[in-house]
Amino acid sequence: MIKPKSIGMISLGCPKATVDSEHILTRLRAEGYLISGSYQDSELVIVNTCGFIDSAVEESLEAIGEALAENGRVIVTGCLGAKGDVVRQAHPKVLAVTGPHAAAEVMEAVHRHLPKPHDPYEDLVPAQGIRLTPKHYAYLKISEGCNHRCTFCIIPSLRGPLVSRPVGDVMQEAQNLVNAGVKELLVISQDTSAYGVDMKYRTGFWGGKPLKTRMTELAGALGVLGAWVRLHYVYPYPHVDEVIPLMAEGVILPYLDVPFQHASARILGLMKRPASSEDVLARIRKWREICPDITLRSTFIVGFPGETEDEFAELLDFIEVAQLDRVGAFVYSPVEGATANDLPDHVPPEVQQERLGRLMGLQEEVSAARLTRKVGRTMRVLVDEVDGEGAIARSAADAPEIDGLVYVNSGEVLQVGDFADVRIVDSDEHDLWAEPD
């Protein structure tokens, strides 16, 4: 019998990179390679890198260095891989460098440097592929790339223009995941609301019926598979309003991750982002009228070049009035190749940090007040972990890794991946505490 070859994988970066790693692992297993968790047992290591900000570049270069030192045979892929010269300059000994979303190129490099085993064991690979997330939730990537040109971002130059996956393929993958026990599907892309724009919203097929390649139609179809469906990275196009009724009807989770980035019209203009804060506030009011339970998550950039104290105060006012449930905020940091670097009047780092502190302090108050209102309510949660003290779970309002948690006292009888109805008994600025109902 031929001994299968072993390959190691280091996966860095965002959920989109995680999905790329999963696709590569799936193809490796489909061809009969073994996946190893140690450098020593691997005959080759693939490093899937992140290149979004400078600290991610450093982390990626370090990971490549470690893999070279510990194993010696390394293939680099992912966002930093798009800048092959940076990788090769730091680590000339890497075997190959490919960009993001390049499973085919990675497989070619693997075949070149570690020819594939003679007997493929395709039947050993489950239909849902190989996943890096826990069994009960999974990321579902619906497209790659982005057609926008936000001035602080280099993702379009790293990952290229929008390319949507055929709707039938996305639905089949979702169905396979649900069949394999996945309870929550996290829909991701660079720009989820643009899904299908590149295909002119072509009508595909699912279950023998026509289905448009479009976010609203996809969300509706995913919603009947029986898992929680959570939408991430929803760029605030007007048609986003269409999915709110689906949330109110319980078809998909009442959760919208919609990055607003700022509230000042001038700063949004400099960022090449849409919408004025009055429009956004009016839309938020409308969304809450239609779906009072909606959880709104957004991200903001603080200290963008030229941001004045008045413009930052406008952002604080927006945070106060919008009463968003979840906010991620980052200080602007120049990324090599981003056009915002050329803007005048960069904000000094100490001012950026001070503004970030003020914004997060205000948001903590907003978040604490919003979570207090949940005390006494009964809600459905999905269990992520169980230990001697109880269970750690998440509600519809909490995406994994980025949002809060629900700590369920005496929830030891629960199991990971269970849905449970719990009564909320306490809260702080991020998390909730609950008793089984």
Ligand code: SF4
């Ligand atoms: S929409 Fe997102 S991925 Fe696209 S350019 Fe803007 S920040 Fe980058």
